[in-house]
Amino acid sequence: MVLSALCLVLVIAAGAGVGLVLRDRGSTAPPDPAPTGAAGKSQASSAPSGKEQDANTVVVTDEEITALLKAHGAALTSGDAKAFTSIFDQENTTLVRDQARLFANLRKMPLSQMSYETLFRNGRTEDNFGRGVTFTQDVAFVHRFTGIDLKPVSEWYRWTIEKASADAPLVVTKVGGAPPSIRGGEGSKTVYYPGPWDIWPDVAVVKAGSSIVLARPEEAALARRIAPAVAQATSTDLDFWRRHGPPDAAVPIGFVVALAKGQSQLGNLFRKEKAHEAGVSIPMPSWGAGGDIRIGGSRIVLDTASSFFADTAGIKEVSQHEIAHSLVASLDSAEFSLFGKPNWIVEGFADYVATRHQRVAQVRRYQEGRAYLAGRLGRPFDGRLPDNVFWDDKNLINAHYFMGNLAMRFIAEKYGERKVAEGVAAAYKAKGGDGEAALFEALGVRKAEFEREWAAFVRRQLA
Template identity: 25%
Template sequence: MAPFRSSTRAVAAALCCAAVLAGCGPADEGRPGDAAVRQLLERRADAVLDHDEKAYLADVTPARRAAERQVYRNLAALPLASWSYRLLSATGGDRVTARVQLRYRLKGYDSAPITTQEALLLRADADGRPRVAGDGDPDGQLWEQGPLHVVRGARSLVLGTGDPASLKGYATDADRAVPQVRRAWGDQGWTGRVILEVPSSLRDMEQLLDAPAGTYEGIAAVTTGEAGGHGTAPAGRIVVNPEAFAGLSPFGRQAVLTHETTHVATRAATAPGTPLWLSEGFADWVAYRDSGRSAASLAPELRRDVTVSGPPGRLPSDADFAPGAAAPAQAYEGAWLACRFIAATWGADRLIALYRSGADLRGTLGIGEDAFTARWRAYVKGELA
């Protein structure tokens, strides 16, 4: 499953606001000016990259120092290649809320910087110098959720706030997933490595994804990132729900991480118009293709429906995959069987070509959607009835 992190959306309105603020007259009395806020952000970024804890904490109020010390030490554990801030807006009086754009890149894993947004709460000291007094978006980043542990696998980087020993298992599974995805998809469009973020709970996962409580209950992992990376976009992160993941069998855990790693690999080739039956079905096809398991064992919910009422009348729609949909398991199983059918009938190379085309059935497979759907329905019935 691959939802897209809201923090990567366009920020044109906020940038316009920042431009207006930059052209304003003198700051309100007691309010730090935008220039002073920008200077604070530059010092903060330099301190992170220089591993200078003293300089980092010099711009923090005494009451906030313990929390910021933990954040700093978490950041110091990351293999940062870049880290920078851009002020988007600053509002308030002596207590300022600064909306900032954060850009950072992890060395060896990101092909370009990750872009996100943060809110810093600033307070001016006696001489008007701004200092960080709080976080306007607490727990919105993994490094803000408690002590961060970093486990480096051969092909993976696991970042987690839970039990350090359990993180090694995630790295082992991710290291197995990467070569499986590379055999199916190749190396084009991604680094051949994967980053996992493992928070301590479902609640913390939903904080990272800015999602309402319960949205991802029962979902073991999701992938963040923007569709359509144009070949230079950074890889997404796999964000794990540790509560759901813990209940999976070894096969289930491996399948989930291979599925999500496929989303990371295919991200640059996934257009906004790529139907979810193709992107989700392809990820499951990669995860299951070498399993040796039967269609009936891997699609039990759809098999039950087919036995009772026959195959579905249409391909799964995007809405069928949404959290809270009536029958998401059947949607995933039907999508997987659609991709399995394509690979079995036209070959794996043609399935990949279909994905890269954005689901141009006629141009890639020489068949229209209605005819394809009819043949898929017959295939589902043959495999599951």
């Protein structure tokens, strides 16, 4: 998997997905910004409440938008489908049908909190000559999965809204995903959009222990078949953390796992970007300012077309790997780091948790590790931990994963598994983004000494 920076820019936190890669991996861009504050400021004119207007003036107020969203959320919560779809252009039958489907899908989700909140507004919202106005309003769907999300999280929509005259109601004429307020590189074009509820005709919700599996209708049977493996993966990872993790660390006890078939679908769930992984864990910033938990929840997406789905052992392994990512995501300080948290820690931990009961020679990337040690992959093994700059090298990415795994195995052997969990927790919580230094401090060792002993361990394991 690859981790991009989790950064905090003013009140905008950026969450990066971490995905399991087996073969070629393209570059990973900075993650999608999402809010930690309540609502963004309007970027369009909006008359203040109480301002005297000419009778012909068409104006949209903040209060009008807030009332629209409040009523929309209340309709969803109460189960009033007619009220939910009433705000959309009734002449656009496709739009109304799609929103009715969204309503039905969301009502199936085990959500303890649902509301719509204002974000950014663009366009003309006032006309002094009685002409109608059209503008875009970005809207946050704030929600929380029961027993899974530690804090509410948000998905961003962009609505196109019209007001035809001074006394006309607001009408939503178009719905899509909202782009991040700050974007660079090749990251997602949208902020945690689309969810399965947005694009699937129906959603199968399958219980998997304390986790749930979401699937399209055509993969509902597969979801039921793999649910025991996901439940076991959840239980195994949580048991590891309960036995070894810091007792004061707030971590989830369940996870949302969505099934995608092929990398096109994989890159079109909770994000819109090109996917290269077999599975991905997408951390989502908490909605609302303040608090120690900056990442309120995460969404796991698994590619059912990947080689991991060839057997139950593979399904459990990829599930354990992604669940390990989601398990510790809530510990993230979400502070800016130029290159992100060290991938050898992030991916090494997830791979270790998923394979720690296997012998080294049984791990999938064992042969890539041996080829790396033998100098057959372009760059010879130099006894140093992989850095993020060259992590995605297509010839070395599998070897880099394996080196991270071996780093965690070395820590477990020399310091004990409790130190694995403590070191990883320290790396995630690190202020200033220096997770590597935090891990070595937790171990009580200097990096140079660690690398020297670890390199000797690697050579012994791969001899």
